[in-house]
Amino acid sequence: MNAMINRQIIVDNLPAGMPDASNFRLEEGSVPTCGEGQFLTRCLYISVDPYMVGRMKPSAAAYTAGVKPGDVMQCYTVSEVVESKHPDYQVGELLYGSYNMQDYAVGDGSEVIVRVDSDVAPLEAWQALMGMAGQTAYWGLETIGQPQAGETVLVSAAVGSVGSLVGQIAKAKGARAVAITSSPEKCKQALDTFGYDAVVSYKDEAGRNLSPAELTEKLKEACPDGIDVYFDNTGGDISEAVWPHYNLRARIIICGRIAAAHLKAGEKDTGLRDQGFMIANRIRKEGFLVFDHWHKAAEAVPQLAKWVQEGKITYQTDVMDGIENAPLKRFCFSWNRFLVSLCLKV
Amino acid sequence: MNAMINRQIIVDNLPAGMPDASNFRLEEGSVPTCGEGQFLTRCLYISVDPYMVGRMKPSAAAYTAGVKPGDVMQCYTVSEVVESKHPDYQVGELLYGSYNMQDYAVGDGSEVIVRVDSDVAPLEAWQALMGMAGQTAYWGLETIGQPQAGETVLVSAAVGSVGSLVGQIAKAKGARAVAITSSPEKCKQALDTFGYDAVVSYKDEAGRNLSPAELTEKLKEACPDGIDVYFDNTGGDISEAVWPHYNLRARIIICGRIAAAHLKAGEKDTGLRDQGFMIANRIRKEGFLVFDHWHKAAEAVPQLAKWVQEGKITYQTDVMDGIENAPLKRFCFSWNRFLVSLCLKV
Numbered sequence: 236m237n238a239m240i241n242r243q244i245i246v247d248n249l250p251a252g253m254p255d256a257s258n259f260r261l262e263e264g265s266v267p268t269c270g271e272g273q274f275l276t277r278c279l280y281i282s283v284d285p286y287m288v289g290r291m292k293p294s295a296a297a298y299t300a301g302v303k304p305g306d307v308m309q310c311y312t313v314s315e316v317v318e319s320k321h322p323d324y325q326v327g328e329l330l331y332g333s334y335n336m337q338d339y340a341v342g343d344g345s346e347v348i349v350r351v352d353s354d355v356a357p358l359e360a361w362q363a364l365m366g367m368a369g370q371t372a373y374w375g376l377e378t379i380g381q382p383q384a385g386e387t388v389l390v391s392a393a394v395g396s397v398g399s400l401v402g403q404i405a406k407a408k409g410a411r412a413v414a415i416t417s418s419p420e421k422c423k424q425a426l427d428t429f430g431y432d433a434v435v436s437y438k439d440e441a442g443r444n445l446s447p448a449e450l451t452e453k454l455k456e457a458c459p460d461g462i463d464v465y466f467d468n469t470g471g472d473i474s475e476a477v478w479p480h481y482n483l484r485a486r487i488i489i490c491g492r493i494a495a496a497h498l499k500a501g502e503k504d505t506g507l508r509d510q511g512f513m514i515a516n517r518i519r520k521e522g523f524l525v526f527d528h529w530h531k532a533a534e535a536v537p538q539l540a541k542w543v544q545e546g547k548i549t550y551q552t553d554v555m556d557g558i559e560n561a562p563l564k565r566f567c568f569s570w571n572r573f574l575v576s577l578c579l580k581v
Numbered sequence: 582m583n584a585m586i587n588r589q590i591i592v593d594n595l596p597a598g599m600p601d602a603s604n605f606r607l608e609e610g611s612v613p614t615c616g617e618g619q620f621l622t623r624c625l626y627i628s629v630d631p632y633m634v635g636r637m638k639p640s641a642a643a644y645t646a647g648v649k650p651g652d653v654m655q656c657y658t659v660s661e662v663v664e665s666k667h668p669d670y671q672v673g674e675l676l677y678g679s680y681n682m683q684d685y686a687v688g689d690g691s692e693v694i695v696r697v698d699s700d701v702a703p704l705e706a707w708q709a710l711m712g713m714a715g716q717t718a719y720w721g722l723e724t725i726g727q728p729q730a731g732e733t734v735l736v737s738a739a740v741g742s743v744g745s746l747v748g749q750i751a752k753a754k755g756a757r758a759v760a761i762t763s764s765p766e767k768c769k770q771a772l773d774t775f776g777y778d779a780v781v782s783y784k785d786e787a788g789r790n791l792s793p794a795e796l797t798e799k800l801k802e803a804c805p806d807g808i809d810v811y812f813d814n815t816g817g818d819i820s821e822a823v824w825p826h827y828n829l830r831a832r833i834i835i836c837g838r839i840a841a842a843h844l845k846a847g848e849k850d851t852g853l854r855d856q857g858f859m860i861a862n863r864i865r866k867e868g869f870l871v872f873d874h875w876h877k878a879a880e881a882v883p884q885l886a887k888w889v890q891e892g893k894i895t896y897q898t899d900v901m902d903g904i905e906n907a908p909l910k911r912f913c914f915s916w917n918r919f920l921v922s923l924c925l926k927v
Contacts (some may be wrong), residue, residue, distance in 0.1 A: 504856075506852075508852050513868035
């Protein structure tokens with residue numbers, strides 16, 4: 236890293252469908268200066284997450300302020316304070332916040348999500364476990380799912396960055412955790428690495444997606460006592476297959492909809508309507524975004540750290556070197572990639 | 582009424598689709614006797630409500646214990662205690678409870694929903710306003726909708742027994758109430774009788790149902806500030822048309838699905854999936870059944886009575902004479918009929 240140059244990943248153009256390297260360019264500029272009440276940060280780790288696709292969509296449905304061509308690509312970083320004219324932030328301090336895809340950024344504290352303590356967890360863990368994935372799993376269960384001991388918690392995209400933590404947190408809270416995932420490797424990982432009590436693949440042995448009716452049948456075996464909490468990372472046919480198994484007053488965290496990722500502009504996501512199921516069992520469904528919970532991120536840290544220490548939670552990160560790799564070379568906005576936390580060491 | 586005979590409406594057979602008179606028969610039997618800790622009630626008013634259709638379905642999705650051929654048809658009544666061997670219930674006392682479609686029934690108190698006070702409201706009002714319709718409107722808003730002053734509350738089936746009360750309660754709580762209904766007469770009733778701030782018809786002038794896109798456009802004019810609470814009595818295309826107008830953290834009470842009533846056995850209720858809307862605006866949807874709230878029915882009575890006294894709530898009942906009319910002659914399990922509270926004076 237050249238300390239005199241500020242490398243930035245610039246949004247060159249917005250993608251029609253999924254973004255790829257052609258939507259970005261690397262620019263080198265000068266290091267910004269900080270004024271009174273500000274501080275300068277140097278980026279150490281960048282994380283690459285599915286929400287970024289949404290931020291690159293011009294559609295009105297995008298749930299955050301999006302990026303436009305010419306902007307530095309948005310992301311959350313682990314950064315170090317290298318200069319400070321702010322009384323609350325000292326040189327050498329580590330922060331997790333929205334400093335975007337660049338070496339240097341000026342802050343005033345409003346962009347800080349949580350102060351990083353490398354004694355509590357290694358730096359890359361502050362992107363995954365203590366960062367977006369862990370906070371999503373933690374607050375999704377804490378505020379909507381509220382699993383009780385003995386209840387069954389079903390998780391889709393169950394070995395992904397969020398899903399793998401949901402399953403483990405559910406277990407730590409005394410619930411039974413059941414995974415929905417795809418390949419035999421992921422099924423094995425669900426049981427062996429993340430400790431799920433049962434796993435269901437939404438694909439058959441030939442790799443074909445099961446119909447909702449077929450998946451419903453398989454879920455019946457995996458969830459003999461029904462489903463009390465469904466952490467829904469996929470939407471689509473998989474969610475539909477789950478409905479018949481809801482217990483009275485089940486809670487559904489609507490967290491993602493990977494199943495709709497293949498839809499082209501103008502294509503509609505259609506399926507069964509669920510009002511009947513919802514009334515019959517008084518189901519509660521709620522859309523979840525971790526951004527609503529950033530202000531209390533620090534509250535989750537001690538509990539997550541404790542679970543790691545007790546061996547109740549294991550987490551995975553996939554660390555690559557070099558900001559220039561972010562979207563330009565190997566950085567792939569592919570769902571496959573997203574399913575583990577991708578973390579770039581800058 | 583012959584005091585010596587217990588007339589009962591018996592379920593003769595379960596309907597394939599909507600029930601009609603051919604599914605019932607009138608039987609005359611002897612008056613039951615009450616033992617220690619029991620009391621005998623005589624039925625004064627019966628109410629006829631949409632939930633009864635569900636109770637006559639053999640399907641597993643039915644959300645209450647259903648009826649089977651040979652059973653007395655289930656319903657809620659306003660009944661008078663005519664004999665008592667129970668210390669808490671005195672002769673002459675009036676009760677609202679599940680005494681079913683018959684002149685006489687024995688109770689032990691477990692079937693009482695609320696004690697009726699004819700000084701607070703006339704007897705038929707204990708079926709409508711203080712009974713199922715009013716309790717549904719009250720608790721649906723109280724527990725899920727939670728409208729705040731200045732928010733917009735949208736109601737479908739808006740001049741029905743439940744909907745008309747939802748709109749008025751929302752107004753009494755300081756919210757803006759918007760109606761979805763159908764005919765010009767119902768639109769006029771929404772504005773003039775029930776005081777909605779705006780009304781939208783889901784039919785065009787030729788009586789054709791609008792497409793979701795057309796209805797969405799009309800809702801835009803009626804809800805310029807978006808929608809914070811949707812009291813959904815219909816489901817189907819109407820609900821789909823509402824989604825684009827949800828504000829951040831909107832609450833949806835899933836109370837009914839009249840729109841699915843035309844579906845035949847095996848036909849599926851399909852449409853757009855709403856995960857995207859739910860995540861983007863962190864929508865909360867919850868299935869609602871009033872039965873969950875019967876235990877606190879008495880809590881709602883003073884507030885409902887106060888609103889009537891203050892002129893903030895008006896309610897409608899459609900009273901017919903004679904239990905023999907229940908399902909046998911004019912009693913029609915038709916949706917049209919259900920949209921006002923039908924009350925039978927026995």
